[in-house]
Amino acid sequence: MSKSMKVLAVVVFFSSSMVAIAQNEPIKVPKGHQIEIQTSAICEMCQHAIEYDLTFAKGVKSADLNLDNKVVTIVYNENKITPEELRSRITKVGYHADFMARDSIAYENLPMCCKDGNHGTPKIQVPTPRKNN
Numbered sequence: 001m002s003k004s005m006k007v008l009a010v011v012v013f014f015s016s017s018m019v020a021i022a023q024n025e026p027i028k029v030p031k032g033h034q035i036e037i038q039t040s041a042i043c044e045m046c047q048h049a050i051e052y053d054l055t056f057a058k059g060v061k062s063a064d065l066n067l068d069n070k071v072v073t074i075v076y077n078e079n080k081i082t083p084e085e086l087r088s089r090i091t092k093v094g095y096h097a098d099f100m101a102r103d104s105i106a107y108e109n110l111p112m113c114c115k116d117g118n119h120g121t122p123k124i125q126v127p128t129p130r131k132n133n
């Protein structure tokens with residue numbers, strides 16, 4: 001394999017892996033902004049935990065998690081909360097949120113049924129937690 005071929009292969013690999021956990025951009029809706037965030041929820045308990053937590057976030061108008069694809073759709077006031085803060089909240093409940101890895105302590109504290117390998121594998125897996133420097 002030539003050097004340029006190798007470079008191309010690496011580029012293709014990284015761009016395809018980025019597509020797998022691509023984050024959606026917020027869109028304008030009548031009540032504010034709406035964003036869809038991919039989570040690692042597994043069951044109804046996960047769904048309720050995430051929706052319940054987001055409901056209490058300042059600026060969040062609604063949060064609905066679809067258990068078929070594990071995507072939570074959030075309508076929020078863009079002046080009060082950002083997509084980054086929304087993702088961060090989900091990680092603190094114990095779930096991955098797009099590219100953000102779950103908080104490992106929060107994950108440990110989840111009910112057994114909500115952990116990997118119990119109801120199935122979550123749709124996304126973020127293997128190495130990111131360090132925020």
Ligand SMILES: [Cu+2]
Nearest residue numbers: 043045046114
């Ligand atoms: Cu669960």
